Amino acid sequence: MCGRFTQVKSRDDYLEFLLEEAESSIPYDPEPIGRFNVAPGTKVLLLNNREDSLHLDPVIWSYAPGWWDKAPLINARVETAATSRMFKPLWNHGRAIVFADGWYEWKKEGDKKQPYYIYRKDRKPLFFAAIGKQPFDVGDEAEGFLIVTAAADHGLVDIHDRRPLVFSPAAALEWMDPETTGAQASELAHDAAVPADEFTWHPVTRAVGNVKNQSPELIEPISNPAA
Template identity: 35%
Template sequence: MCGRYAAAKDPATLAAEFDAYDATEDHAPPADHNVAPTKDVVAVVQRHPRDDDGKADDSRTERSLRVMRWGLIPAWAKDRSIGARMINARSESAATSNAFKTSLAKRRCLLPADGWFEWKKEGGHKQPFFMTRPDGRSLALAGLWTVWRDPKEKDGPPVVSTAVLTTAAQGQLADIHERMPLIMTPQRWAAWLDPDAEEVDGLLEPSLELIEELELRPVSSKVNNVRNNGPELVAREEPAAELDDPKLF
């Protein structure tokens, strides 16, 4: 699964990395080393541009950075609280889910991340790990998005929200947790973001090569508290040795 990640790069850096233009304006969230559900996040989308009358130009597309709320609120939802339970979408069932099937076909995005956190059960506690690229490049988490309007406030602003697609953990990640976010390699970005491609089954398989390149870094348990933030949360911190470790005697 994916319940927490880090996203500390500024929009200008992300725009260059993802070959997109920055449409976040002054709404981009600040550097965040402990992104939690319901927070605003930066997403990459590719859409047909529209003129002043709202008519789409079907002859071309534009890739841009947008701000979304993490936790997808389906268009049919009566209130936004459901989004807190919709932070992840299972890739195996998204195509048949009432909450995600339309977004999988028509509204896909990438969520840039420095890495994500997962907790491994070790003895009587859970050890947090930070999954990241050793070269510092962003990971592109496959995401879905949609637009929701509050039925009680018909004239209120729309809420654009997103969910992370997850899949069964592969390779070395299977030792940490049984689920993992679906990560898109740069070679898949264009096909995944293509707003005219509704069949994406071939893109839902994880890239084993990229998975094996990841660093699985043990980090401080401070990340467990969503109120904690800062680069120290992604710094390597080796687990404390158990008192019954025979090497200590």
């Protein structure tokens, strides 16, 4: 993880759960985003704090600096991102948040892989920790952003051994704050992540495997996952 997720609600719905008095340059937009199958390599609304104000920018979900000669990366492991040569500058100066409702994971069942949709039991929005190349409103498209992942625990490990690092609203705001140091961000990642027991999941159609499919039916539970 994380390889696919949903960003369905309107930007206003997500922001309502996140902030009340924070300065924001984000225009009002009640229109649902309606993305039921967000895939790597596409532009995603990325929330970030610059010049003492919150901004939403469409940023490509992948990261490949000019010297990187392999496939673009989409995730950064929380265990190593803060200290690695590649990710440390992003961890210190390019922290951001991705809005989501849930994410997909595939589990091998027999000779097939069955997708599952994972979300909060209370259906509240998710705030994925992300890192990327600032400034997000300009620059090289190839140097976009990555979603930070952590080891799965409790029941989630039965679906996949990794999961996105999900923050509470207060922790998400602190994560994005430019005054938060890299060391403090590491403490947040360790202490302020939403725990695994607040999530639930159900099997969904394998149609989610095709990035062209974007219908609401993708997140509906199915009754015969082994079929």
